Structures are given as structure tokens and as C-alpha cells.
Amino acid sequence: MQNKIHILYLVLCLAMAGSVTSCKKFLDVTPENVGTLDYAFRNRNEAENYLFSCYSTLQSLADITRDPSFTTSGEIIYPNVLGEGPKLYDAGFQLMRGTQNISNPVLNYWDGSNGAPSVFKAIRRCNILLENIDKPIDLSVFEKDRWIAEVKFLKAYYHYFLVKMYGPIPIYRTNHAITDPIGTLRVKRLPVDSAFDYAVQLLDEAIPELPTEIADVNRELGRVTQAVALAVKAEILVTRASPLFNGNPDYRNYKNADGQALFSASADPAKWAAAAAACKAAIDACRQLNLGLYHFIRPANIPATLPQVLSGILTLQNAVTEKWDLNKEIIWNLNSYFPQQANAVPRITAEFDLGSAPGTLAVPISTTDLFYTKNGVPIDEDNSWDFSGRFNLRTGDAANKYLIAQNYQTIKNNFDRELRYYAGIGFDGGIWYGNGVTNPDAALSVQAQKGPAAPKDNSRLNVTSIWPKKLVHYLSVFDKNGFSQTSFRLPRIRLADLYLQYAEALNEVNGPSSEVYAYIDSVRLRAGLKGVQESWQQYSFNPGKPSTKDGLRTIIHRERRIELCFEGKAGWDLKRWKEWTSVMSQPMQGWSIYQSAPSDFYIPVTQFIPTITSKDYFFPLSDQALRENENLIQSPFWK
Template identity: 55%
Template sequence: MKRISQILCAAVLLLSGVSCKKYLDLAPNNTGTLEYAFRNRNEAENYLFTCYATLQQFAEATTNPSFTTSGEIIYPDNLTKHPIDETGFDMIRGSQNSAQPGLNYWDGERSGKAIFRSIRRCNTMLENIDKPIDLSFAEKKRWIAEVKFLKAYYHFYLARMYGPIPLIKNNLAITASTEEIKVKRSPVDSTFNYIVSLLDEAIPDLPPVINNQAQELGRITQTIALSVKAEVLTTAASPLFNGNPDYISVQNKDGEKLFPGTYDPAKWERAAAACKVAIDICEANGLRLYSFIAPATITSLPDSLKKVLTLQNAVTEKWELNPELIWALNPTFQWQGYSTPRLTQKGVVNIFSNPSTFAVPLAIQELFYSDKGVPINEDKTFDYAGRYSIKTGDENSRFYIAKNYSTVKEHFNREPRFYASLGFDGGIWFGNGKTNLTDMYHVEARGIESFAGPKDINTLNITGIWPKKLVHYQSVYDDGFQEIGYRLPLIRLAGLYLLYAEALNEVHGPTAEAYTYIDKVRTRAGLPGVVEAWTNYSKTPDRVNTKDGLRQIIHQERRLELMFEGTSGWDLRRWKELQNVLSQPMQGWNLYETQPANYYQPRTLFSAIFGVRNYLWPIKDRDLIINDNLVQNPYW
């Protein structure tokens, strides 16, 4: 009998340079042979879930390339203890290299996520699916479709990181020659076309939705697969991969070009069509934008706080209760305590469950719109020049900012997503065990030289701003500890609407349909329509009427709506905008000061290091030596 590791090891060895010992766990526990792994339905189902295994590992936010390298959240680099994997957060400080790449998903060394190994598991499943004689035809079709989706998504994950990749369409035989094993990279267009072909094969045999949520929530559906197809085609159409002049000269050693030399507008047409199909099936199956419904324990809730909770819970609501959530991964988000300020002195004792170390740079705070729905630096009614002056919370702002608390002026008159997404000095923190409108927590972040009092307990957040959106309002970090688990979304309907608007604008420029899908998201966020807002309040009112101008608006809208969800990092890469975003210094407030006038002075923490070469990950140098048919990514 041939062991599974024998079949796969030869194909892996020269591709990645990793010892075969790392690939001996390809089958489920106690499953040593193909015959055993597929001897009946139950064993084959175990193998199916093994194909899902790496997918579930992607739920780990601190090793998510998009979550950690977008510049939305930064992490201190001077802690004496290191409770998390800081590799991803350190990369924007300049730690990336080709000798030992950070978040190395190519061969899995150091990252622990060997995606090529997972692709080979999928191939093994597809090659042996006919063996279990007690597997029904209907289940077989569904399982094949699920595995083809997983195979496509694993290729897509690699393509977003590395661009052109080897396409592992079939596992190589143990008798394969040395040259057959030395797999070269396929052109980026071929890569995306292959991913889409796998999705197209999978979609017809997937269920539209999961009916038995108690047993099957998290398994792949048509709505998920069609939404991923929309993301794949939008990525392929975007500037990073569609006629990028930085990559024109990149080729395999045999002279084969790996990137298209010219821009192809038809790619956006395919993307727009895919987005619309995905939206239609989502809506046909009952998906809609989330709206908060207060539990019986909350007897009074003003519209302003209801809007905040709607926007916050669109992310933190349980999947089975959230009609907006298209896809998430089953492991729950483990970092709520890192995203929560220490709101009371008692909370200090929860230093392990409430580290408070996820910090939001000042540039992200200033990215959010004013309450008029336009950027604060172009709002005719917003005092942008005086935004750092001091203002005291009053009756009108009491559900956003603590009454009679002195804070900075730019915290006032901001859009609801600002208050739903950010915890800041003086900001109301509804929840954490308090839902009485006359007794709500607010953040006090000034002065951190000791733990002497409530104003001195936020010592580990290096900017004074927290990603509030990542915390369920019912989670409690005080002298008690109660964390309400949720799954961080991969795809929400709001994101799909904006993706469609983006593709429509690239195809046709500003149209009524593009505005409609932008405004679906803006209306839920409590903002005027995009045309109304720019016409009435912007210093640049014509921006909404041009293709380039609307593109900028849509990009900012996606960043704001999907903030902290692990999406913006991929978006900023495919748009080729991450270099510009990270060119701004990473700043926070002057944390050691207690007086508002001194505290609200921007303090530069570090300057990010990101160049053209950083848009794609380097392949490890050793892998290039082992497989001399591989070529390195540009500029590494």
C-alpha cells in the first residue's frame, strides 16, 4: 500500500525545499493509507474536514497578512513579554526579507500554514472520492464541489500574496522525474483563470445556503462561492495585476511572461457581472444589511446609539443571527481583550484577558467622514484647521462623548461609523456590563505613567485609540470576565455592494446604479447619499461626477465600512495604494500627558517601511535554490 506521504512528498520537496517530515500529517489522525482514508463514508468525511483544516487556520487574525500589514492597527514592539505572534505587525517596520520571509505561506515554514500541502490534500480527495462504496451520489457531488472550492481558494490566497504561482492541478506521481517535480510559476492571468474555472465547476453542486446550521454552519455554499468569485475577478482586474508597469519585465527562466503587459478593461466587465450574480443570489436567499434589534434588557435606546450598535454588531453578531454575513470562518475572534481599553481600575487585574494593545494610528481616525458624509479635510462645515483644539462634551453629543469631558474637537460631528469603530479619550463605550443610559462607561486615556487611577490604566496602547468595532458590546472586562464570541467576517453584503459599485465605475464611470449600491451602505451608516453629500458639503463637489473622483470615494468608502475586518490590506494592495497609505508616519496622542492641551499633540511612533517590492511576498531564497525553475518576485 502506498502511504499518502509517499505520493505527495516528491511533488513538494523540490517546490518548497521543506523536509518530507512536514508532510506526514496529510491524512486524519490514525489514518496511514489511502485505502483506510477512503474505505467508507465516515473516513472519507474525516478527510474532507482535513481539507478544510488550513482554511480554518486563516481565522487567526495576527497571522493574517491583510489584517496585520494594512496600517489600521499597530502593535508595540518594545514589550518585555510577547504573548502574540508579532511577525505580521512588524513587517511594516521593515522586517520582511527573502532569507526568512515573514508570514511565509509558500512552504509553511515559520507561518505553520503550508497552503501547497492543503492543495495536495484536496487533490488526494478528488482522486479517491469514488472509493467509499457507501457514499451517496448526492453527497459525493457536494463533497467534490466543496473540495474544488477549497482548492480554488487556497490558490487564490497564494495569488494575492505572491502573484503568479505554480498551479497544482494534480498530484505528481512518486515516479515523476526531477524536471516534472520542479514546477514553475504560471502567468498571473492563467492563475486567476484556473481559480475561476474551479469555482465555476463547484458552484452548481453546492447548496445555496446551509439549512442545518447546528451541524454544518461554515461549510461552503453557492452564496459563498459566487461572492469569492466576485472577489477573485475584481482582484484580477485591479491595478496590481492588470497591466502593472512595475511587473512588465518579470518572466520565467524560459522567457514566459508572468504578468500582462497591457491593461485589459474587459476584466472589469467580468468582475461587475460576477458581483451582480453574487448579490442576486444573496438577496434571493434572504441576505440583507444588518440592523440592531435591542434585547429585552435594553429598555431605552436613542437612535444615535442604535446606529452605533447596528454598525458594530454587523461585525460582532453571531453568524446564525446576522443576515448580512455571507462568509466567516468557524474559529471565533480571539482578540477582543486586545481591542478594549481598561475602563475601570478593577479592569487592571484582567491584564491577561484585557491586554489593550491593539492601537489605531491617528491617520485612521482622521480617515472617517464628518457627519455630513465627506472627508473632514474637504467638508465646508468642519473646522479642519482647528481640529486639535479642545472642546467639552455637551448634551447634544452625550451619547458619543462623555458630558462635561474635555476632549479634542475632531471627535465631534463625525459619522456614526467613527463612534462604532473607535474607542478614544472621552468616547462613550456602551456595554462592558453597562447599558443604562444614565450610567455608561467612557474612555479615559490621558496619563499613563502609573496605575494610580482610572486615567492611568491604558498603559499598553501606544496611540490612545482602540479598534472598538472588534469588541462585542456585551463582552465584559472588569473584575469579572465575560467574552461574547463571534466570527470575524470574511465577506459581508455591504462589502459586496461596494465591490459591485467599484466594478461598475471602472466599466462605465459614474452611473445611477453605482450610486445606488454605494448609498445602500451609506444610508445604513446614517449618511446622506453620495451625490447629495458631495454636492452640498464638499469643497470638491465635482469629484462625485468623474470616474477618477468616484473611484477615490469608493475606495475610501470600502476602507471605512470594512475597517479592521482584514479586508483593507488586500484592497490597498490590489489598488496599488498601500505604499502611499504607509508613507504617512504612524502617530498617536501624547500619552504621558494628563492635561488635554498637552495630550492632544500628535506624536510620531515610527515611519513605516514599504516599497514597490512589498506588494508581493518574496519566495524564500532556499526554495529558489531547491527548485531552480522558480523565479523570485520583483525587486527582492
């Protein structure tokens, strides 16, 4: 066993960076292996390649089909083909059906298998660079300090990512020598606060040496800045302060074999104060860079007379899909382009073809229910909205022609909703502005009632007939010639996210205040809504809800789920709030997709009821990992 571990470790230590052919896309490249550490750090250029290899695992996280938060949030479901087990592509989505296991865990970021790289290997790679950074004789002091800071950031983020997935984890401050006794290699999990504290320590060390912004985007696009590190620090501290990690009674008996407690016994309110301070520091840094909430930038081919409602929708869509250099709301992006646009496109032309745009990313009805009415309150709280009759049929009219196709029969549920509903959801009869048609009066619309374009046993099928419109650039075109996409990078952190985190932390510290309302309302105003207090006072059955700490907490949580829907945030949020099992108790429903008559189509059909329990809050370790290291204990409630 000792020889096996030493050999595996040696192989890891010899992982080096190869040449990079494109400067602009250097972070998209996984460097090839070369022979020795001396070669990898023989000069500045080779060492820089190794730096890029430290980024490579981070860049791989851009594929949302491998993102544990995106695939288990309940925002999106994926077809389950009869007679087949989960395939690599959809395995993460199938976790909601109870497919996770300990013999071969899905999305195994611990060991690195089953559709995921090992994040621990990424940490070790970072340690190798830090141990060898003094070897290149032609590396300037300025660059060395910056590279050290970048790698410390990466180490911090990798540890944080693992804590979110697994809870208590081992901490790798340095790599073990291959000659170390076998006992020192058998590390154990440490209390969750240890990992959070270590990540924050690394970020505090890194931030002063990071650049305030990227000067040469052609060569350094995607590298870390001070604002990125400050925003990540804020997110880490918000996560640490949240109920899942901060005095969670569910894990009071979760301990190492030596009796060491891995979760704090009681909640510490000071953690929320630290989170609020970190959020404010990140916001201030962003303001110094003139970052702000995005508003639609009209290209020359879009009419200057674009109706205000469509301009508002494009503002909300492009807050996610706008080009990186034009979007002043983006704090952090990864380099890789969003790879799933074709799977988010509905039938919007007569030439629907599965090979060009399969459209398999299906939105359940429960996700559409999250979005507010046009009055800015939940659909079941609005005192002027017909909640009980929302599935009754209604025909599109002239007053709503830029939202719903005229003379098209859909349901009342699609009328009188907030703009984020129309920007985010591709629903039957909904206007799909763009797709090569820039005349607002000739805009295309979703044609879900025409029946599925695939047999029942075909995996390329949207099982709800509802699509995540937010994940398709409005200039992407799907027609008889195929699917031609305008690429975009899905934001990792944007300013609206940070604003809502700050509001959440402030509310947890002192309850409702004018500052809390201001940050929530700034996000709502961009979506065309009135402020929280005004909306609830005028339109809600519960007008006092925003005036209490508990009520405002509920509102903030929903605001995050609406504003950041489909962006890979909800899964982590629901877990840290300890709301995930409650949300996952709802059946995942869609429409009767094989029916074409409206009265038959609009009958909810249950695809499945998620099989999620308390043990699913943290991913399990594999049997193999436990066998190879007797000091590791299994994740809570897994056996």
C-alpha cells in the same frame, strides 16, 4: 535531493484525518494523522474526516494576527519592545517596520513556517481527496458530488490566496506521483492570469453542486454554499481586474528564466465587465436567500427607548459582531471565533488590569482621519468642519452625551463625526455603550488620559491610546473580575463588501451612474449619511467629485476603507489599487500616552514611519525554496 523530495511528498500523502468529537465545531479541528490512504477512504465517515482536513488550513486563516492583510494595512499597529525582535504574535504587524526577509520570511504561507501553514500542502491535500473520492463504497452520489464541489472551492480559494500574496504561482491541477522524474516536480511560476482563470474555472465547476444554504447548522456550520462561492468568484474577478494585476507596467520585465512574461503588458477593460457581472450574480443569489444589510436586533435586556444614535452605532458594530444565525448580512464566515477581543479593549473602568485585557491593538491617528464628518464627506473637504482646529480642546456636552462623556475634555476632532467613527473607534472620552451597563444615561467611557497602566518597556501597551472598538462585542464585560467576552466570528465576506465591490466594478466599466450611486448610498444610508451626490454638493469644497469616474473611484475606495475598517480587507485593497506605498508613507502616530493633562496628552507622537517599498507588494520566497527548485524565480524586486 530526489529522495528527499520523494520522502517529503510521501509524508504529505499520508496526512489523514482523525476523529472529530464535536459536530458543530468540526472545522475548528485539525485531524490527527493516520497510517494509510486506504484507511482514510475506507468508508464514508473516514472520508468525511479527510474532507474536514481540507478545510483546516482555511480555518487557520481566521486568526487575524496571521492575516497578511490585517497586519500590514496600517489600520492597526503593535508595540515594538526595545531590545527584542518581533515575536510570533506580533511578527506580521512588524512587517511595516521593514522586517521582512528572504532567509526566513514572516508569514511564510509558501513553505509553511514562521507562523503560517503551507497553503500548497492544503492544495495537495485537496487533490488527494479528489483522487480517492470513489473509494468509500457507502458514500452516496449526492454527497460525493457535493464534497467534490467543496474541495474544488477550497482549491480555488487557496490558489487565489497565494496569488494575492505572491503574484505568479505554480498551479497544482493534480498531484505529481512520487515516482515522477525530479524534473517534473520542479515547477515554475505561471502568469497571474493563469491562476485567476484556474480559480474561476474551479468555482464554475463547483457552484452547481453546492447547496444553496446550510440545512443543518449544528453539523455543517461553516461549509461552503453557492452564495459563498459566487461571492468569492466576484472578489477574485475584482482583484484580477485591479491595477496591481491588470496590465501593471511595474512588472513588464518580470519573467521566468525562459522569457515567459508573468504579467499582462496592457490593461484589459473587459476584466472589469466580467467582475461587475460576477458581483451582480452574487448579489442576486444573496437576495434569493433574503440576505440584506444588518440592522440592530434589540435583545430583551436593552431598553426599548434606546436613543436612535446608540441604536445606529449598535447596528454598525453588530454588522460585524452579531451572532451568525441572526445576521442576515453575513455571506461567509469561518468557524473560529475572533481571538483578539481582549487586545482591542481600552481602559473603560477603574479596574483596568493588563492581565485581563491588555488592549495592545493600537489604532494610529491616520486611521481615524479616514472617517467622514457627520455630513458624509472627508474631514479635510467639509466646508463646515474646523479641520485646522481639530486638535483644539473641547468639552463634552449634553448634545453629544451619547457619543462623548459629558464634562470630559477631549479634542474637537472627536465631535461631529459620522456614526461609523463612534462605532469603530475607541477614543479618549468616547462613550462605550455596553460592558454590562445597558442604561444609556449611565454608559461608560474611554479613560485614556489617566496614563498607561504599564511601564514603557512593557509590550502589553496600547502605543496610541486609540482602540479598534469595532472588534469588541458590546456585551463583552471588562471589570474587576477580569474580561468576560461575548464571542463572535469576524466576517469573511458580508453584503456591504459585495455592494461596494459591485459599485467599484460598475464605475470602472462605465463611470458614474444611478446604479453605482444606489449601491454606495445603501451602505451610507445604513450609517446615517445622505447619498454621495447630495453630501458632496452640500458640504464639500469639491461638489463635482462624484460626477467623474476618477472622483467617484476615490470615493468608493474610501467608502471601502471606512465601512470595512479592521475586517482584514484594507491591506489587500490598498495593494490591488496600487495605493499601498502611498498610504504607508504616512507616519504612524498616536497621542502622548504617558501624559495625563489634556493639553499635554493631545500631542501627536510618531511611533515609526513604515519602511514599505514596491517590493513589498508581493511576499518573497525563502532562499530554501529557491535552492530546492531552480525553476522558481524570486518575487519582484527581492534579491
